[in-house]
Amino acid sequence: MKQTLLLLVLFITTCTLAQTNLYENPQFDEIAKNHKAIAILPFKATVDLRPKQMEKMTSEQFKRLELNEGKSIQTAMFSWFLKRKKRGKLTSIEIQEPNRTTALLGKNNITVDNIKNYTSEELAQILGVDAIISGTYETNKPMSEGASVALGLLIGFWGTTNSALINMSVHNAKDGVLLWNYNKKVRGSIGSSPDDLINKLMRKASRRLSYTKKK
Numbered sequence: 001m002k003q004t005l006l007l008l009v010l011f012i013t014t015c016t017l018a019q020t021n022l023y024e025n026p027q028f029d030e031i032a033k034n035h036k037a038i039a040i041l042p043f044k045a046t047v048d049l050r051p052k053q054m055e056k057m058t059s060e061q062f063k064r065l066e067l068n069e070g071k072s073i074q075t076a077m078f079s080w081f082l083k084r085k086k087r088g089k090l091t092s093i094e095i096q097e098p099n100r101t102t103a104l105l106g107k108n109n110i111t112v113d114n115i116k117n118y119t120s121e122e123l124a125q126i127l128g129v130d131a132i133i134s135g136t137y138e139t140n141k142p143m144s145e146g147a148s149v150a151l152g153l154l155i156g157f158w159g160t161t162n163s164a165l166i167n168m169s170v171h172n173a174k175d176g177v178l179l180w181n182y183n184k185k186v187r188g189s190i191g192s193s194p195d196d197l198i199n200k201l202m203r204k205a206s207r208r209l210s211y212t213k214k215k
Helices: 002-017 026-030 052-057 058-087 098-109 122-125 143-155 194-206
Strands: 018-026 037-040 044-047 131-139 162-173 179-186
Touching: 002 052, 002 058, 018 194, 026 179, 037 098, 044 058, 058 098, 058 131, 058 194, 098 122, 122 162, 162 194, 179 194
Parallel strands: 037 131, 044 131
Antiparallel strands: 018 179, 131 162, 162 179
């Protein structure tokens, strides 16, 4: 009886960890027809290190780690769009380069700490795009290669990510309406780079993203 109950709990837990939540605005396709450019914001990253690992890092090092993780996801998402476009699987939408996005945000003194004070419409206007992609990213191990190596040397921290939760949204620039939201949590060996993570997460969700061409 106990063994059966344990197996049931493990099954439910596994299903929960692999759960995918996807929302698509019914008007997304119609609204996206008028979009010419989109921008991807740096993701708000949270790295849940163990207390002993945190002891060997300064607050500045940890903050830099999370900033780099957020930027790595932003870059990986940008690369994903470019690959789709090269393969002819993307509409004529233009994707703003992350460096330009970062520069424009910086000129307006917008940082990862205060970006929540701005509406989607305001951010889109500053970036000069028709829609913005934003999101959060949580992990118990860093995905970017540089961060993994740095932590490995600093605190003996090696290996791929064991757990990752990503939540991304697409907002319309004109009125700030939520057009698309994707939330997924995965556990296990999901790859050794942000590109692997994005490819895995977007494999099925991209079919519901209006900027990708439908078969």
